[in-house]
Amino acid sequence: xxxxxxxxxxxxxxxxxxxxxxxxxxxxxxxxxxxxxxxxxxxxxxxxxxxxxxxxxxxxxxxxxxxxxxxxxxxxxxxxxxxxxxxxxxxxxxxxxxxxxxxxxxxxxxxxxxxxxxxxxxxxxxxxxxxxxxxxxxxxxxxxxxxxxxxxxxxxxxxxxxxxxxxxxxxxxxxxxxxxxxxxxxxxxxxxxxxxxxxxxxxxxxxxxxxxxxxxxxxxxxxxxxxxxxxxxxxxxxxxxxxxxxxxxxxxxxxxxxxxxxxxxxxxxxxxxxxxxxxx
Amino acid sequence: xxxxxxxxxxxxxxxxxxxxxxxxxxxxxxxxxxxxxxxxxxxxxxxxxxxxxxxxxxxxxxxxxxxxxxxxxxxxxxxxxxxxxxxxxxxxxxxxxxxxxxxxxxxxxxxxxxxxxxxxxxxxxxxxxxxxxxxxxxxxxxxxxxxxxxxxxxxxxxxxxxxxxxxxxxxxxxxxxxxxxxxxxxxxxxxxxxxxxxxxxxxxxxxxxxxxxxxxxxxxxxxxxxxxxxxxxxxxxxxxxxxxxxxxxxxxxxxxxxxxxxxxxxxxxxxxxxxxxxxxxxxxxxxxxxxxxxxxxxxxxxxxxxxxxxxxxxxxxxxxxxxxxxxxxxxxxxxxxxxxx
Numbered sequence: 049x050x051x052x053x054x055x056x057x058x059x060x061x062x063x064x065x066x067x068x069x070x071x072x073x074x075x076x077x078x079x080x081x082x083x084x085x086x087x088x089x090x091x092x093x094x095x096x097x098x099x100x101x102x103x104x105x106x107x108x109x110x111x112x113x114x115x116x117x118x119x120x121x122x123x124x125x126x127x128x129x130x131x132x133x134x135x136x137x138x139x140x141x142x143x144x145x146x147x148x149x150x151x152x153x154x155x156x157x158x159x160x161x162x163x164x165x166x167x168x169x170x171x172x173x174x175x176x177x178x179x180x181x182x183x184x185x186x187x188x189x190x191x192x193x194x195x196x197x198x199x200x201x202x203x204x205x206x207x208x209x210x211x212x213x214x215x216x217x218x219x220x221x222x223x224x225x226x227x228x229x230x231x232x233x234x235x236x237x238x239x240x241x242x243x244x245x246x247x248x249x250x251x252x253x254x255x256x257x258x259x260x261x262x263x264x265x266x267x268x269x270x271x272x273x274x275x276x277x278x279x280x281x282x283x284x285x286x287x288x289x290x291x292x293x294x295x296x297x298x299x300x301x302x303x304x305x306x307x308x309x310x311x312x313x314x315x316x317x318x319x320x321x322x323x324x325x326x327x328x
Numbered sequence: 329x330x331x332x333x334x335x336x337x338x339x340x341x342x343x344x345x346x347x348x349x350x351x352x353x354x355x356x357x358x359x360x361x362x363x364x365x366x367x368x369x370x371x372x373x374x375x376x377x378x379x380x381x382x383x384x385x386x387x388x389x390x391x392x393x394x395x396x397x398x399x400x401x402x403x404x405x406x407x408x409x410x411x412x413x414x415x416x417x418x419x420x421x422x423x424x425x426x427x428x429x430x431x432x433x434x435x436x437x438x439x440x441x442x443x444x445x446x447x448x449x450x451x452x453x454x455x456x457x458x459x460x461x462x463x464x465x466x467x468x469x470x471x472x473x474x475x476x477x478x479x480x481x482x483x484x485x486x487x488x489x490x491x492x493x494x495x496x497x498x499x500x501x502x503x504x505x506x507x508x509x510x511x512x513x514x515x516x517x518x519x520x521x522x523x524x525x526x527x528x529x530x531x532x533x534x535x536x537x538x539x540x541x542x543x544x545x546x547x548x549x550x551x552x553x554x555x556x557x558x559x560x561x562x563x564x565x566x567x568x569x570x571x572x573x574x575x576x577x578x579x580x581x582x583x584x585x586x587x588x589x590x591x592x593x594x595x596x597x598x599x600x601x602x603x604x605x606x607x608x609x610x611x612x613x614x615x616x617x618x619x620x621x622x623x624x625x626x627x628x629x630x631x632x633x634x635x636x637x638x639x640x641x642x643x644x645x646x647x648x649x650x651x652x653x654x655x656x657x658x659x660x661x662x663x664x665x666x667x668x669x
Contacts, residue, residue, distance in 0.1 A: 052410060052445045053442050053443070053444075053445075054395050054396070054444075054445075054446075054583075054594075055395075055396055055407070055410060058406075058407075102398045102405040102585065102592055102594075103398075103405065103585050103587045103592050104585055105583070105584060105585050105594075106583065128610045128611065129610035132610070142404060143404035143405070143406075144404070144405075289609070290607070290609070290615065291606075291607050291608065291609045291610075293581070293582060293583045294581075294583065296441075296442035297436075297439070297442060298436055298437060298442070298444055298579065298581075299580055299581045299582070299583070299596075299599070300579060300580030300581070300599075300601065300629075301580060301599070301601070301606055301607055302607075303625075303629070303633065304615075305553075305628075305633060305636075306632070306633035306636035306637055311441075311442070325553045325628075326553070327553075327615050327616065327621065327625075328615050
């Protein structure tokens with residue numbers, strides 16, 4: 049019989065980075081306690097894991113690291129409920145559990161040879177960061193065409209992965225457009241909402257795919273921009289969130305129509321979503 | 329398939345004898361109810377009863393189940409166990425609708441990619457003896473409309489059919505045949521018994537008078553997620569969840585942690601799509617805020633989504649939700665009303 053999918057693998061919390069000035073979003077780096085767990089945890093950008101804190105419960109969180117980053121996995125988590133609050137209280141060196149990898153991934157095979165436009169808003173940039181790091185890795189970069197990234201937050205202090213954003217800006221094989229709704233005195237970068245910036249950037253829909261994650265309001269206003277640019281629903285992908293427990297399609301709560309977001313998703317194209325019930 | 333005859337007055341003794349060798353659950357009288365209980369010395373297993381109030385799904389998918397235990401140590405918290413393995417057991421006296429529910433639950437819990445070890449362990453170690461419904465017990469029975477039959481052997485390892493003065497015992501699976509070895513010498517069934525069974529089967533099928541348009545409404549459901557009809561079914565619903573708890577095929581569950589001192593456990597508990605908390609996210613967002621949406625989910629899951637995924641209706645027609653709904657919501661009427669739209 050295969051391994052019990054409900055039993056978390058033990059991990060050590062080896063590094064915590066506070067991402068935002070409000071201090072409620074942190075990136076947690078874990079290393080596996082058991083070597084075989086580290087070897088078996090084979091994932092792709094877009095997949096998620098169940099973070100497991102004994103005595104508190106579990107929380108499904110997208111994997112923020114890229115499989116090209118070996119030796120650890122990372123999750124960027126906003127402090128929100130019981131489990132994520134307990135996680136935020138932990139210190140480096142703590143031991144906890146992870147289940148996964150779960151769900152499908154960004155459509156890597158489909159993206160190969162195509163131009164990729166990545167659009168992210170606020171804290172919903174975690175699995176997109178995984179995707180970017182995956183694509184720009186020296187072993188992978190030639191598999192993809194142009195990479196364009198539009199990433200925005202409400203204010204400069206809420207942009208996550210600031211060091212990486214700066215490093216990506218310096219590269220000439222990725223076009224970065226980082227924006228904030230409203231800057232502060234220190235901000236010298238772009239100001240403007242994500243949909244507006246997408247319109248200004250105006251990436252060609254020729255042989256291109258967009259993957260987009262962000263608050264619903266951002267997605268609502270960004271999609272028309274991409275339709276106007278000629279992107280078809282088959283070429284726009286997003287990732288859904290739903291309340292989850294088991295993560296493996298049994299507990300019954302994260303369905304959208306006949307699909308379970310945990311095992312058939314979380315990544316869907318707009319064309320796929322159109323076929324499902326509008327209940328998410 | 330091995331076929332035997334069991335004299336009527338010998339059955340109780342045979343089942344009791346089995347209970348001396350292994351764990352046997354059987355329907356027994358408990359005040360006004362019939363419940364599956366561990367058969368102990370002096371208890372009489374009922375072979376002539378209608379059906380239990382609770383579906384027997386709890387034998388494989390208990391209301392509450394420990395998934396793992398852990399304890400606080402100096403290093404933090406460490407796993408201390410994954411729960412005990414299940415014992416070999418016999419589940420005697422299951423009605424064919426309920427036996428068939430196990431086949432449907434298997435589709436959820438025993439998938440190729442993700443197997444549920446708690447369910448599968450118990451399921452594999454249990455031998456199911458079902459009692460064919462020669463006389464379908466309730467006017468609310470509608471198994472024939474959702475892919476079942478009052479004398480179906482689906483999901484059973486051994487099927488007993490009441491032929492009047494004796495039972496025809498059919499050992500339909502290898503697990504059932506293994507049990508035969510423990511049941512002592514039984515005379516082989518003759519062709520006459522087979523013929524009688526065929527005749528009874530036809531009669532019992534005819535005796536099911538409640539019919540619903542089970543598969544027929546699928547095309548409508550495919551097209552009408554939004555429709556004024558959905559405003560008409562939930563109005564009286566109390567969101568009590570009785571229908572889902574009594575349902576032999578409902579499988580939704582919650583996972584939570586319980587801690588006592590330095591020991592803790594992770595448990596799973598039946599949950600219900602009838603509750604608003606079921607889908608409420610930490611952010612406050614809830615994709616199903618109204619009972620209308622939750623009722624639509626329940627009906628859609630049984631008559632559309634499950635059919636899409638597994639080519640079967642997630643209902644066995646036992647009628648429990650119809651009988652025990654405190655406000656008389658009748659899923660048969662809902663399905664039939666849809667079929668007229």
